[in-house]
Amino acid sequence: MSKPHTLHALGLPGVSDLSLHTPLQFGTKAETLARLEGRLVHGRVLPQVCTSVAQWRAEPQIILDSIRQRGWFKLPVIVRSSARSEDSSIESQAGKFVSVPNVMGEQNLRAAMEEVIASFDSGDDQDQIFIQPMLKDVQLSGVAFTREPTTGSPHYVVNYDDRSGSTSSVTSGATNKLRTYLYFKRAEVQAPDHLAQILQALHELEVLFAFDRLDVEFAVTANKDCFILQVRPLIVRAESQLDPHTHAEVLKLVQKRVVEASKPHPYLYGDRTVLGVMPDWNPAEIIGVRPHPLALSLYKELVTDSIWAYQRDNYGYKNLRSFPLLLSFFGLPYIDVRVSFNSFIPADVSPELSNKLANHYINRLLTYPNYHDKVEFEIIYSCYTLDLPQRLEALREHDFEEHEIASFADSLRVLTNNIIGGENGLWRKDAERIKELASRLDAIRTSDLDATSKIYWLIEDCKRYGTLPFAGLARAGFIAVQLLKSLVSVGILSNREYDCFMNSLDTVSSRMAKDFARLSRSAFLE
Numbered sequence: 001m002s003k004p005h006t007l008h009a010l011g012l013p014g015v016s017d018l019s020l021h022t023p024l025q026f027g028t029k030a031e032t033l034a035r036l037e038g039r040l041v042h043g044r045v046l047p048q049v050c051t052s053v054a055q056w057r058a059e060p061q062i063i064l065d066s067i068r069q070r071g072w073f074k075l076p077v078i079v080r081s082s083a084r085s086e087d088s089s090i091e092s093q094a095g096k097f098v099s100v101p102n103v104m105g106e107q108n109l110r111a112a113m114e115e116v117i118a119s120f121d122s123g124d125d126q127d128q129i130f131i132q133p134m135l136k137d138v139q140l141s142g143v144a145f146t147r148e149p150t151t152g153s154p155h156y157v158v159n160y161d162d163r164s165g166s167t168s169s170v171t172s173g174a175t176n177k178l179r180t181y182l183y184f185k186r187a188e189v190q191a192p193d194h195l196a197q198i199l200q201a202l203h204e205l206e207v208l209f210a211f212d213r214l215d216v217e218f219a220v221t222a223n224k225d226c227f228i229l230q231v232r233p234l235i236v237r238a239e240s241q242l243d244p245h246t247h248a249e250v251l252k253l254v255q256k257r258v259v260e261a262s263k264p265h266p267y268l269y270g271d272r273t274v275l276g277v278m279p280d281w282n283p284a285e286i287i288g289v290r291p292h293p294l295a296l297s298l299y300k301e302l303v304t305d306s307i308w309a310y311q312r313d314n315y316g317y318k319n320l321r322s323f324p325l326l327l328s329f330f331g332l333p334y335i336d337v338r339v340s341f342n343s344f345i346p347a348d349v350s351p352e353l354s355n356k357l358a359n360h361y362i363n364r365l366l367t368y369p370n371y372h373d374k375v376e377f378e379i380i381y382s383c384y385t386l387d388l389p390q391r392l393e394a395l396r397e398h399d400f401e402e403h404e405i406a407s408f409a410d411s412l413r414v415l416t417n418n419i420i421g422g423e424n425g426l427w428r429k430d431a432e433r434i435k436e437l438a439s440r441l442d443a444i445r446t447s448d449l450d451a452t453s454k455i456y457w458l459i460e461d462c463k464r465y466g467t468l469p470f471a472g473l474a475r476a477g478f479i480a481v482q483l484l485k486s487l488v489s490v491g492i493l494s495n496r497e498y499d500c501f502m503n504s505l506d507t508v509s510s511r512m513a514k515d516f517a518r519l520s521r522s523a524f525l526e
Contacts (some may be wrong), residue, residue: 023210024039026231029081031082031128032231043204045228048132050128050129050131051063060113067109077134078132078133079113079131080131081119084127085127096119097120098116102134116129135227137223140219141161141217143215144218146205146212150237155182160178161179184251186244186248201216202216211233213234215233215235268338269338269355273336273362274338276372278373279372280375299326303325303467304324308325309325310468314426314472315419317415337362341361341375356404357408360398376482383479386483386489387490388486390489392408416479419479427472431473484501
């Protein structure tokens, strides 16, 4: 393929100029594809034989003869639904009706036609069925949107499968190995080679339909032909509040901040950062990936601006008190993973070893991004466990020296003993401190302070006697679970004994389960 271009260099009208063209009209799935045939420069549409239910019932031989004349009985074909109710500007029924792939011969085609017709539930004899040759040597297939469907922002969104060779793996959900690529329509960067033609075809479709909200199924073959398999209006859940120019400026600011966050920092270990919504104090689970401004503001104030770092420092890890854990990109929260990983290194670890550890953790997360919600168990070493010596053996494969591994293990042992120690363990102080929160709450609520002062002191008490000790107890909880798992790993406990112990614990969740089993619905909800 030739070197990809930005969309501005395609020589096609801009999306803002769509009204200058006589647009194609949407019809049924088959009708829309027929109207596109021969109109695309950067894409192709497969030939088809189309019939209505009524025509198939009255004159099946005419359809069969047409297929025979094309030589398609000697080839695998796909029999596809094209119901009149399938897609509209207000509702999509994608996937509701049947398509039958890899049909060979007349008898099998007759059966496939009946199978597709049987999936129509409207009883409308004008619903259509159409037949097309099966594509061969599919290298990449998927679904693309010409707007981001959740927010309506001006992005091309391409969800694709470049492994299975199927034309329907994305739409059917048959694989979980999908990739997603977003391209801002005003971007001045080149698209990747393997996606450039798809983006060009999407732009063409917008121009041809004079419509910039499209849902497109596509497939790319080994000889780089891009086939359009379906085009329908995209139902956008919300309308972007930013005009394209402002959106472009916002993205430039986001880009600048990501670049700045990724640079080396004199007070941080590690050459770069990674941003995520699940590591550490994962905002995705606690406030959501698109939180309301008040929720985001409170979360930052109560936890991620400084409290999180005070707790780590108190427990013997590196002091990150001047670094916020969470970065907000116009209201979208992301954890600065480099800052997080720095905060899990014991305070007495040397700068040289700390830098090696931070880079190793970041590189490992980039290699295994599926561990983004399990970083404490799969990526980093944050405490001493009975199987730690065996687990640290993996560091030898990444240029860590024997003395570095031994020194690191000693630091984790001292840190862990200080946290869990019998009489003087740090977690005990946090358990006592959190008990004070309730009495202080009543003192403020019943005081004569004005409302603003009450809010201030409630937040201050929540930080000092709530989220700070809670963060410590949560750290102790992580350590406890890792110690228990290591007991299983070295053969002291069986998996069944581990499960029995965990199930015996008195927790909020276990109390809810017991209450649900013994209380009436109204009593439980109360």
